[in-house]
Amino acid sequence: MKLQIIIAALIVLSNIACKNAGEQKDTKQQTAASKNVPENTDVVSLTTDQIKNAGIVTGTVEDKEMHSTLKVSGVVEVPPANIVSISVPLGGYVKRTDLIPGQKISKGMILATLEDQQYIQLQQDYLTAKSRLQYLEADYARQKGLNETKATSDKIFQQAQSDFNSQKILMKSLAEKLRLIGINPEMLNENNISRSIQLYSPINGHVTSVNVNIGKYVSPTDVLFELINPDDLHLTLTVFENNASRISVGQKIICSTNAKPDVQYAATVHFITPKIGDERSTEVHCDFDKRNNGLLPGTFINATIELNNAKVTAVPEDAVVKWENKNYVFTAENNNQFKMLAVETGGSDNGYIEIKSSLPSGKIVTRNAYTILMKMKNNGEEE
Numbered sequence: 001m002k003l004q005i006i007i008a009a010l011i012v013l014s015n016i017a018c019k020n021a022g023e024q025k026d027t028k029q030q031t032a033a034s035k036n037v038p039e040n041t042d043v044v045s046l047t048t049d050q051i052k053n054a055g056i057v058t059g060t061v062e063d064k065e066m067h068s069t070l071k072v073s074g075v076v077e078v079p080p081a082n083i084v085s086i087s088v089p090l091g092g093y094v095k096r097t098d099l100i101p102g103q104k105i106s107k108g109m110i111l112a113t114l115e116d117q118q119y120i121q122l123q124q125d126y127l128t129a130k131s132r133l134q135y136l137e138a139d140y141a142r143q144k145g146l147n148e149t150k151a152t153s154d155k156i157f158q159q160a161q162s163d164f165n166s167q168k169i170l171m172k173s174l175a176e177k178l179r180l181i182g183i184n185p186e187m188l189n190e191n192n193i194s195r196s197i198q199l200y201s202p203i204n205g206h207v208t209s210v211n212v213n214i215g216k217y218v219s220p221t222d223v224l225f226e227l228i229n230p231d232d233l234h235l236t237l238t239v240f241e242n243n244a245s246r247i248s249v250g251q252k253i254i255c256s257t258n259a260k261p262d263v264q265y266a267a268t269v270h271f272i273t274p275k276i277g278d279e280r281s282t283e284v285h286c287d288f289d290k291r292n293n294g295l296l297p298g299t300f301i302n303a304t305i306e307l308n309n310a311k312v313t314a315v316p317e318d319a320v321v322k323w324e325n326k327n328y329v330f331t332a333e334n335n336n337q338f339k340m341l342a343v344e345t346g347g348s349d350n351g352y353i354e355i356k357s358s359l360p361s362g363k364i365v366t367r368n369a370y371t372i373l374m375k376m377k378n379n380g381e382e383e
Contacts, residue, residue, distance in 0.1 A: 041376075042339055042340045042341075043333065043337055043338070043339050043340070044337070044338055044340075044372060044375055044376040045335065045336060045337050045338075046336050046337075046338070046372070046375065047336065048336060050375075051336060054368055054371040054372075055367065055368045055371075056365060056367065056368045056369075056371060056372065057365070057366050057367035057368065058332045058363040058364065058365055058366060059316075059363060059364065059366040060362075060363055060364075061313055061314075061315055061355070061359050061364060062313075062314055062315070062352075063311050063312070063313060063314070064311065064312065064314040064352055065311050065312075066311075066312050066314060066347065066349040066350075066352065066354060067306070067307070067347075067349050068307050068312060068346055068347030068348075068349060068354050069304045069305060069306055069307060069346075069347040070239075070243055070246065070247075070304070070305045070307055070346075070347070071302070071303070071304050071305075072237045072238060072239055072243075072284075072303050072304075072305060073237070073238060073300065073301065073302055073303065074235055074236050074237035074238055074255075074284075074286075074300075074301045074303055075235075075236055075298060075299065075300060075301060076233055076234075076235055076295050076296065076297055076298065076299040076301060077233070077234055077235070077236050077297055077298075078228055078229070078230060078232070078233060078234075078297045079232055079234060082203070082205070082228060082229040082230070082231070082232055083226070083227070083228050083229075084202055084203055084205075084226070084227040084228075085223045085225075085226050085227075086111060086199060086201075086223065086224050086225040086226070086227065087218075087220060087221070087222060087223050087224060088114060088181070088197075088199060088218060088220060088222075088224065089177075089180040089181055089220055090116070090118055090119065090122070090177075090180070090181050090197075090220065091116065091118075091217065091218055091219040091220055092114035092115055092116035092118070092119065092197070092217070092218065093114060093115055093116060093215060093216070093217050093218075094112055094113075094114055094212050094213065094214055094215060094216050094217075094218060094224075095112075095113045095114060095115045095196055095214065096112065096113040096214065097111065097112035097113070097210075097212065097213075097214065099111060099112070099207050099210050099225060100207065100210060101207055101208060101209060101210055102206060102207065102208075103206065103207045104205075104206055105201045105203075105204070105205060105206065105207060105227065106201065106204050107201055107202065107203055107204050108200055108201060109200065109201045110198050110199070110200060110201075111199045111200065111201055111224075111225055112198070112199045112212070112224060112225075113196055113197070113198050113199075114196060114197055114198075114199070114218070115195050115196035115197075116195070117195070119181065119183075119194070119195055119196065119197055120193060120194075120195050122174065122177055122178060122181070123178065123183065123188060123193045123194070124193070125174055126171070126174040126175060126177075126178060126185060126188065127188065127189070127190060127193075129167060129170050129171040129174055130171055132167055133164075133167045133168060133171050136160070136163050136164040136167045137164055139160050139163075139164070140160045140161055140163075140164040142160075143156060143157045143160035143161075144157060144160075144161075181197045182197050182198055182199070182200065183197065199224070201227060202227075203227055203229045204229055204231075205227050205228050205229035205230065205231075206227070206228055206229075206230065207225060207226070207227060208226045208227065208228050209223075209225065209226035210224075210225055211223055211224055211225065211226075212224045212225075228297065230296070230297060231291065233288060233291075233292065233295055233297065234270070234285060234286060234287055234288065235253070235255065235267050235285070235286040235287075235288065235301060235303070236283055236284070236285055236286075237253075237283070237284040237285075237286060237301075237303055237305075238281050238282075238283060238284075239281060239282055239283075239284050239305075240280060240281045241276050241280040241281060241282070244272075244276065244281075244282050246307050247269060247272055247284055247305065247307075248269065248272075249269050249270065249271070249272065250268060250269060251268070251269045251305055251306055251307065252266065252267075252268060252269075252305075252306045253266070253267040253268065253269065253286055253303050253304065253305050253306070254266060254303070254304050254306075255267060255301045255302060255303035255304070256301070256302055257295070257299055257300065257301060257302075258300060258302070260294075261302070263294070265288060265289075265290075265292055265295070266288070266289040266290070267286040267287060267288045267289060267303075268286060268287055268289060269284055269285075269286050269305070270285050270286055270287045271284075271285040272284050272285070273285075284305075286303075307347070312346065312354045312355075313354065313355045313356075313359065314352040314353060314354050314355065315329060315352065315353060315355055315364065315366065316351060316352060316353075316366045316367065317348060317351055317352065317353050318366065318367050318368065318369060319353075319364060319365055319366045319367070319369050320343070320345060320353055320369070321369045321370050321373045323373060323377075326342055327342070327343050327344070327345050328340050328341060328342055328343065328373075329341055329343055329355070329359070329364050329365065329369065330364060330365040330369050330372050330373075331359075331360060331362060331363070331364050331365075332362065332363040332364060332365065338365060338372050340373075340376065341359070341360075342357075343355050343356075343357040343359070344356040344357045
């Protein structure tokens with residue numbers, strides 16, 4: 001009898017232990033499940049006392065007239081008139097050139113000497129045409145006199161006149177061909193026929209490219225040298241479509257390079273390309289206010305454009321907080337809750353900062369927004 005009582009007691013205790021273990025397991029599962037429920041990390045709740053003690057103030061977004069700026073990027077360039085590609089109208093062999101890339105040159109300097117038999121042939125044709133023109137001119141004068149006295153027919157006179165005019169045209173065209181290769185036809189005679197010609201620099205500047213060597217044959221389509229005059233630099237900026245309408249001729253620009261961000265250059269908007277390209281942007285061409293010897297064509301530029309006063313959506317600077325390289329404001333929700341909202345900012349002026357993003361209607365935190373940010377992030381770390 002006693003043995004049966006002991007066995008029954010053991011069974012009851014075992015059932016109680018299993019039940020307690022099951023309840024503890026359920027409790028742990030519920031706790032773990034509750035931890036897996038995602039929380040809204042963009043919203044933080046504060047008590048009335050916390051709001052008061054932190055000096056948090058809310059207000060509405062304002063439309064203010066601001067002297068704002070626009071940050072863009074661009075490249076230093078040279079006008080097309082200051083970039084020259086040198087070629088030769090008549091092909092030939094390079095006899096001499098001393099140019100190397102980077103070399104400074106002056107206007108009128110000899111760039112290269114070329115030679116070819118066609119240069120000789122062209123001079124020969126010109127001198128032959130010149131000699132024949134003298135004969136045809138004399139014959140034309142003679143036939144004209146005879147025709148006036150009816151000593152010769154009109155047909156013979158007209159033929160002499162036609163030959164004379166045709167020869168003048170031929171001689172004129174040959175003279176222009178000589179000028180193309182740098183030979184002055186007025187100075188050419190049978191004693192100074194040359195087999196070579198010389199190429200001269202049309203500008204002051206520097207050599208940027210040399211594409212030939214001595215002995216190489218070049219054709220009229222070949223570019224022998226490329227020259228550049230960097231004295232007249234200008235700035236080409238890329239402005240995206242949403243800001244293009246805010247740019248106008250005459251606006252001032254402050255810019256700098258990545259290599260020397262502390263050195264600033266002043267420029268002025270000169271032209272605006274009236275077209276939005278495939279990349280949804282347009283080009284703004286600017287002139288530097290002063291000649292800048294420290295800049296080179298192709299240099300990347302960071303620029304700030306001073307925009308005209310305009311009404312923009314603005315909030316106090318204390319309303320904007322920065323977290324992980326992004327800007328945020330806090331909107332005031334119900335029950336003393338504040339929601340963190342990412343925004344795109346523009347320029348700042350007189351204690352206010354432009355908000356380019358659209359904001360919901362209602363109030364935002366206008367003072368001590370960083371206090372809410374710290375409260376929100378500290379809560380996240382404690383959890």
